[in-house]
Amino acid sequence: MKLTEEQIRRYSRHIILPEVGGRGQRRILEASVVLGGLGAAGSVAAMYLAAAGVGRITLWDPAPVTEADLAAAVAYTVDKVGQNRAAAAAEVLRAINPDVTVQVAASEAEAGAGIEPGGVVLLSAGEWRPLHDRAIREGARVVACGVHGAEGAFTVLQPGGPCLACLPPAVLQEAGLWPEEPENPPLAPVAGVVGLGAATEVIKLILGVGVPLAGRLLRYEGWSASFRDQSLAVSGGCPVCGA
Amino acid sequence: MRRLFSPAEQQRLAGASVLVVGAGGLGSPVAYQLAAAGVGRIGLSDMDRVDVSNLQRQVLHFTPDIGRPKVESAAAKLRALNPTVTVETHPVAITSENALDLIARYDVVVGCVDNFATRYLLNDACVMTGRPHVHGAVFRWDGQVTVFDPRNGGPCYRCLHPTPPPPGAVPSCAEAGVIGVLPGMMGSLMAMEVLKLLLDRGEGLGGRLLICSTLTMDFAEVQIRRNPECPVCGDHPTITELIDYEAFCGGAGQ
Numbered sequence: 001m002k003l004t005e006e007q008i009r010r011y012s013r014h015i016i017l018p019e020v021g022g023r024g025q026r027r028i029l030e031a032s033v034v035l036g037g038l039g040a041a042g043s044v045a046a047m048y049l050a051a052a053g054v055g056r057i058t059l060w061d062p063a064p065v066t067e068a069d070l071a072a073a074v075a076y077t078v079d080k081v082g083q084n085r086a087a088a089a090a091e092v093l094r095a096i097n098p099d100v101t102v103q104v105a106a107s108e109a110e111a112g113a114g115i116e117p118g119g120v121v122l123l124s125a126g127e128w129r130p131l132h133d134r135a136i137r138e139g140a141r142v143v144a145c146g147v148h149g150a151e152g153a154f155t156v157l158q159p160g161g162p163c164l165a166c167l168p169p170a171v172l173q174e175a176g177l178w179p180e181e182p183e184n185p186p187l188a189p190v191a192g193v194v195g196l197g198a199a200t201e202v203i204k205l206i207l208g209v210g211v212p213l214a215g216r217l218l219r220y221e222g223w224s225a226s227f228r229d230q231s232l233a234v235s236g237g238c239p240v241c242g243a
Numbered sequence: 244m245r246r247l248f249s250p251a252e253q254q255r256l257a258g259a260s261v262l263v264v265g266a267g268g269l270g271s272p273v274a275y276q277l278a279a280a281g282v283g284r285i286g287l288s289d290m291d292r293v294d295v296s297n298l299q300r301q302v303l304h305f306t307p308d309i310g311r312p313k314v315e316s317a318a319a320k321l322r323a324l325n326p327t328v329t330v331e332t333h334p335v336a337i338t339s340e341n342a343l344d345l346i347a348r349y350d351v352v353v354g355c356v357d358n359f360a361t362r363y364l365l366n367d368a369c370v371m372t373g374r375p376h377v378h379g380a381v382f383r384w385d386g387q388v389t390v391f392d393p394r395n396g397g398p399c400y401r402c403l404h405p406t407p408p409p410p411g412a413v414p415s416c417a418e419a420g421v422i423g424v425l426p427g428m429m430g431s432l433m434a435m436e437v438l439k440l441l442l443d444r445g446e447g448l449g450g451r452l453l454i455c456s457t458l459t460m461d462f463a464e465v466q467i468r469r470n471p472e473c474p475v476c477g478d479h480p481t482i483t484e485l486i487d488y489e490a491f492c493g494g495a496g497q
Contacts, residue, residue, distance in 0.1 A: 009295045016420035017383055044427070047302045052423040070324060071247065074275035077323035095305040097298065149247070187247050188276040189438065192431025200424045200457045210458030218460060222435045223445030225453065227462040
């Protein structure tokens with residue numbers, strides 16, 4: 001695949017980076033990312049992954065856009081209230097970047113079918129454990145993020161561990177990674193920080209550059225502007241990641 | 244259901260105003276998130292039109308917006324997200340002639356700019372008008388955010404960088420590149436600081452420079468102190484009106 005003149009202009013700020021270049025941008029354009037969960041953090045991550053030129057994006061979220069979502073989820077607009085989140089986000093992603101093939105999965109199984117070995121899945125707080133387990137078993141990497149109120153967290157999970165299955169549920173819950181808490185909605189900028197931190201990890205994994213945030217849960221608290229690193233130890237004998 | 248803000252805080256945001264200088268990489272997340280949070284009046288200042296090379300990171304602008312003034316494209320997105328927000332567009336360059344008047348109409352200023360001349364101009368104008376100023380910058384895979392609040396005795400941008408770098412010493416975004424997700428993340432950190440300033444809540448980044456390296460996803464904090472010798476916010480200021488910032492930065496504006 002050769003970059004077109006228009007693509008060279010569109011992605012010029014990437015192509016000029018030594019860690020990306022024309023080859024890296026082609027890698028981004030050939031990449032496929034599955035997103036499970038399109039609340040505030042997941043949907044803003046989707047916007048930036050589309051802008052960056054991720055070639056195939058599969059969106060999965062059975063929930064409709066609500067008026068309450070609009071207090072933090074900047075991918076949606078008032079006229080989308082009541083529509084399915086994935087369908088609403090898909091329209092925005094296509095308007096941002098027509099290079100991107102956006103698929104709206106009709107079921108979790110359909111979203112799972114989009115997972116490729118070595119591919120990347122981005123999950124934001126929700127009941128996405130089957131997607132996660134399938135991704136890790138098939139050799140894909142998972143970037144997970146979650147927000148409750150002014151607190152959020154993100155991390156990278158990969159085959160060989162640690163993964164969501166071998167981490168204590170209390171840790172995941174306390175960090176806001178699981179489950180989704182509609183009674184404690186996200187603050188818009190906090191969803192931006194962790195959703196786009198997670199999107200940055202997705203881009204790093206696609207390019208194979210930098211150090212992935214694996215084995216580290218990075219936590220951000222908005223009112224104090226503080227970041228905290230929590231190391232994630234594998235417990236051993238995990239049936240999903242094998243750690 | 245727990246509320247993000249108390250009713251009094253939500254009312255306070257609705258009555259607040261923020262000037263976002265630059266509707267590009269940093270301005271996109273800042274403006275979107277302030278609109279989502281319900282900040283009542285958002286001013287957008289940018290003289291550029293949308294270019295295809297912006298779209299890799301400036302998510303306020305979509306592909307059909309190419310060629311449109313950035314402030315118009317941005318205002319349309321913000322109104323569609325939250326019609327209760329008043330969006331004011333300023334499709335002009337911010338200069339020594341108009342900066343004080345413009346800034347005086349807003350409670351908080353957010354510097355989302357990519358050149359040194361405008362950074363020094365915003366800094367000096369914010370000190371002179373007593374406006375808190377949220378600063379952010381991005382370079383390749385790295386970014387930084389801080390708050391300059393003259394109401395709390397500084398520091399200001401000049402305390403951190405007393406003089407601009409020599410012309411050409413620091414490559415521009417076009418010359419150095421930037422990973423597209425980075426301004427999104429840094430701008431989100433900036434938007435959080437704006438909310439804290441407007442609500443007078445939490446511990447802001449005043450006097451704290453937050454530095455982020457996304458290749459390793461490491462964050463560090465550097466303390467910044469007010470320089471008593473600072474020509475703008477020091478004990479005996481020597482710069483008491485706006486100067487020619489293009490000349491001050493050696494014509495290294497863009």
